[in-house]
Amino acid sequence: MRQPGTVPDASRLADQAAIAEILALHCRGVDRADEVALKACYWPDATTAYGADPAPAHAFCEQLVIGLQAFAQTHHVVSNVLFDFADDGDRAKVESTLVAFHYRTGVDDEGDSEMTYLGRYLDRFEKRGHVWKIAHREPVMSWSQNASATHDPANPALAQLRRAGRYPDDPVYE
Secondary structure (H helix, E strand, C coil), X not given: CCCCCCCCCHHHHHHHHHHHHHHXXXXXXXXXXXXXXXXXXXEEEEEECCCCCCEEHHHHHHHHHHHHHHCCEEEEEEEEXXXXXXXXXXXXXXXXXXXXXXXXXXXXXXXXXXXXXXXXXXXXXXXXXXXXXXXXEEEEEEEEEEEECCCCCCCCCCCCCCCCCCCCCCHHHC
C-alpha cells in the first residue's frame, strides 16, 4: 500500500476513474434492474459473497434482477472509495461505503415501507487488457432500518418531475 496522501501518477488516476465508473454502473444496474449493466461490471469468472458461500457473479446478477421486483424503487449510492493497488498494477482491493434505499409499496393492505441499508463493498478488481472489472465482491453490513414510507408523489414541488423506472422504461435509456 502506498503512503496515504501521495500524489498518484496519471495512469493510476486513469485506473481509479475506470474502477469508479464500474462502481457507478453497478449502482445503475441495480436501481434500474438492468441485467446487462450488472453483468458488464463483473468478469465472466467473477464471484460474489452475498451469502455464506461465494457464488458466480453473473448468475447472481440474473437472480438480483428477479429479486428487485419486490421493490417499486431502489437507490444505491457509493462513496468514500479507497483503492489499494497491487504492485503489478493489474489488481486492486477497493473498499467503498454503501447507502441503499429500498421503497416497497403496500403488501397485504399494509402501507408503503422504506428500508435503508448501510454498509460497504469489499471488492477485488482485476485489469485484463485495458479493462477493469470486479473479480470478487463481498458486501459487509453495518446496519439497516425499516420505516413506514414518507413518499408524497403529489407534493407540488415534485409533481412535475419525471419518475425513475426499471430497464428499459427509465429516462436514461431514451
